[in-house]
Amino acid sequence: MTDPVASAPTQSPAAAAPAPAPSQPAMQPSSQQNLPIRDSKPAKVPAQKDKQQKGKDAAPAAAAVGADAPTDGGTKALTPAELKKKAKEEKAARRAKEKLEREQGGAGAAGGSAPGGGQGRPPATPKKDAAGGGASQKGQKAPPPRRGSGPGTVTQTPAVEQKKKKDDKKVAVFGHLYGQQRRTTIAGAGKEVHPAVLALGLQLRDYVVCGSSARCVATLLAFKRVIESYDTPPNNSLSRHLTTVLSHQITYLSTCRPLSISQGNAIRQLKLTISSIDPSTPEASAKATLCEFIDGYIREKITLADQVIARSAAQKIQDGDVIVTFAGSSIVKQTLLQAHSEGKRFRVSIIDSRPLFEGKNLARALANAGLDVQYSLMHGVSHAMKDATKVFLGAHAMMSNGRLYSRVGTALVAMSAKERAGGVEVPVIVCCETVKFTDRVALDSIVVNEIADADELISNQLPQQVTGLADPAAFTAAPVDPKKGGKPAPKEPTPAPSASSRAPSTSPLTEWKDTSNLQLLNIMYDVTPAEYVDMVVTEMGSLPPSAVPIVHRMSTNM
C-alpha cells in the first residue's frame, strides 16, 4: 500500500502523456471516414437523430413509429408476429441511437462513436430482411451486416465495407464494457475536484496505485484530505452538502478507472456515516469524527484484517509445501512473509502474466526476505502446478454466489490446481478481507468486467537480440547491448528507457488500429467458479465460499 499522495504525481503525467498520443490521431480520421456510411442510411434516420440530440428522449420512439406507420398501413393487417418483429427493430434502432448519442457526448471519446453506431445496427438488419413484405423496402436501404454478409447485400462497394471493418476495434462480446474512454489528463475535471483526488485519479489510471485494498485505502486517504479542507457553505448542512462534494470526487475517480468493489463498499460506509451526522454538530467536530471514522475503517477493515488473515492463512502452510500464487496480491505476500518469519520452510512459485507483471514485485520482495522463489509466466502454469501442494490467491472481490472475481488468469490457475488428471488435487485458498465482499452475483466474466487500454498489450519491450535479423530497429538497438555487461539473453527484459522508446516501432501490432480484421482485447478480471475454491480466509475466520453472503450480511449490518 503505497502512500498515493507522496509517491506518484511526478510519475503520472509523464506516463499519461505518451499513451494517448498515438491513439488519438489513429481514431479521429476513422470516425470521419465512417460518416458517409451513416449518411447512406435512409434520410429519415439522421433527421431523427438530430431531433433526438436536441430534444433528448420522448421523440425517437414516437418518430420511428410514425415513420413506419404509412408503409405498413398500405399492407394492412399485421400478424402479431410481424408486430413483434417491428417492435424489436424499433427497439434496436433506438438503442443504437442512444448509444451513439451517449458516446458522442462523452468527453474526448470521439473515436468511440463510430463503432458504437455500427454495432447496434447489424442485429437489426437481418431481421428486416427476414420480415419480408412491407419491411423489405427498409431492408434494401439498410446497410449490409458487418460480417458474414449474405448474397443479397451487394449494394455497397467493398471499399466502404473495409473501412467499416477497420473501425470496429471493440470485441463484440465485451462491447458493453467499453463505456467512456479512460481519462487521460486532468484537463476538463470539474473545479470541485480536490487536488489530492486529481492526483489519485491519474495514479489509479496508470496502475501506480493498483490492487483492490490499495485503491480503497488511497481513496479513503484522499477523501480524508477532501474532508479536512472542506468548509460548509452558508445555508447548507454538512451532512447534506458534503455528500454532493464527495460525489464529484467519486465521479472523477470513476472516469479514471472504474471503481473497485472495495472502493464502493468503503464509499458507501463513508456516505452513511456522513448522512448520520447530526446537523447541529459543530463543523469542526463533525469533520474530526469523519476523519476518525476513515482512520478507523482503514485500520479495522484493512490493516488489522490483513494481519489477522496473514496469521491464520500462514497456519495452513507447512514445512515442505510448494505454494503457487498468481500475480501480486499484497495479502498473499503478507501471508507468505508471516509463514516465513514463523520459521516454516517452503517454496513459492509465482505465476505472472502480461501486461501488468504484478508478480515481479512480489517475487523480488519474497526473494529479498529470504524465501525460495520461482517465477514463471502464465504459459508455465501446468509445469508450476506439477509439484504444487497449495495455491494461495488474492481477490478483487468475492461475489455472493461464492465466486472469486480477481485478476484475469486467476481462474486458469485455480482450475489447473483442481485438474484431477495430474493425480493430485491441490487445495485453493483465497485470502480476502470482508471489505471486498459484495452482494452482487457473477455467473461469468463477461457481464461484469473491466476493459483496459488495448495498447497496453503491444507496448512491451522485446527481448534484446544479439544475432540481428535484417530488422532496422534491431540494428539501432545493437549498441545498447555491450553496455549491459554482455549478457547473452536476459530472462526478464530490464525496463531500460531506451528499450521502451524502441518498442513501439518493433512491435508488429503497433499499427493495430489501422489493421483490418484485427481486434485486441485487454480484460482485467475473470471469475473463478466456487467449486474451485476450497477456503476463503477472512478476518472473521476461514469460510467455504458458500458462506460469503452470510458474512457479507453480517459485516454490513454491524
Added chain:
Amino acid sequence: MATMTGSSAAAGAKSFDIVATYNELLRSDPDLTMPIAAIEALVLLLTKEPSSTISETLDLLEKSTAHLKKAIPNPIGLSAGTDLFQRYLITTLQRPGQLGPAGDFKAIRTHLLSNGRLFIRRAKESREKIATFGRGFIRDGCTVLTNGGSRAVASLLQKAADDEGGPSAVRFRVIYVLSSFKNADEPSGEPEGMETVRALRAKGVPVSTIPESAVAYALGKTDMVIVGAEGVVENGGIVSRMGTYQIGLLAKAIGKPFYVVAESHKFVRLYPLGQYDLPINQHVIDFKSDDDITEQKEESATPNTNGNQQIELPLCDSVDFTPPYLISALITDSGVLTPSAVSEELIKIWF
C-alpha cells in the same frame, strides 16, 4: 511464561484432575459424547475450584482446556464442547445487567453453573430431536447402510423401527459395516456397533453385517448411507471413524445419498483442507522395512519418556475426513442442513 503455565496446570491437576474426570465421565455413561463430557468436566471443575473473579474463571478454564486437549489423543470432538462452553461463558459475562461484569460474582457463578447443567441436559436431549427429524428419511422398504458406533445413528434407527407403537411400523433393512479393528473397550473384543446390531435385530429389523471390503459390493442393494460423525467442521465436512471417507466416495460414485447424523454441539471451528491436515497425531500409514521392525522391538523394551509430544492415536480409534461435496445432508438437532449451512450455523454461534 511457558513454565509458569505448565506448573500451574500441574498444580490444578493435583487438586482436580480434569483429564481423569473427563475419562471417568465418558466411561460411566455410555450415552455421553465427547463434547458433552468435556463440558461436564469443565462445569465440575468450576464447582470444585474456587474462583472469585471473571478473569480468574476464564483463565482457569483456558488452562484446563489446553491441558485436557493435550492429554487426549483426538481432541477434535472434545474441542467442539470446550470451545462452545467458553464462548457461552464469555457471551453470558458480557451481557449487561445483574449477571454482567458489574454484578455480584457469586451470583454470576451460580448462574453459570446452573446454566451449564441446563446446557448439558439439552445436549443430551438433542439425540432424541435428531431422531424425529431423521425418521422421515427412512421409508418403507428401504435399505440403509451404516457403520461405526454412532449413538445418534443407533437412536435414529431404533426410533424408526419402533415408530408408532410396536415393531415393523416401518419396514426397512440395515446393512451394518463392521470395522476390522478390534474394539479396545470391549472385553469380548467384538467390533464396534455389535450392540446396535443386536438391539435392531431384537426390534425385528433385518440386519446384515459386512466387512469394510464389501461396501462397494453392498452399495448396489442400498438406498441410502447414514453415518455418524465425531466432529462437523466449518466447510461442512465431517471428521469420523476411519473408513467413512471411502464409504462417502463409493456412495458418490454409485449415486446413493450420503447422510450424516450429528448433534449441533459437534460443530467444530476447524477447517481441514484434506486428510493430512487434521490436528491429530495418527500413524495410519507407517512404512517399515525389516530393519525398522527389529529396531522398534528394541525400543519398546525401553519406555519412551518424551512427555512433551502429543499422544499418538491408537490405530483402532483413527479417523478420516469426509469432504463436504460427498455429503448430501446433515441431520442435526437444529434441522436438516446442507453442508454449506454448517458454516452459517457456526458463524451464528461465534459472532
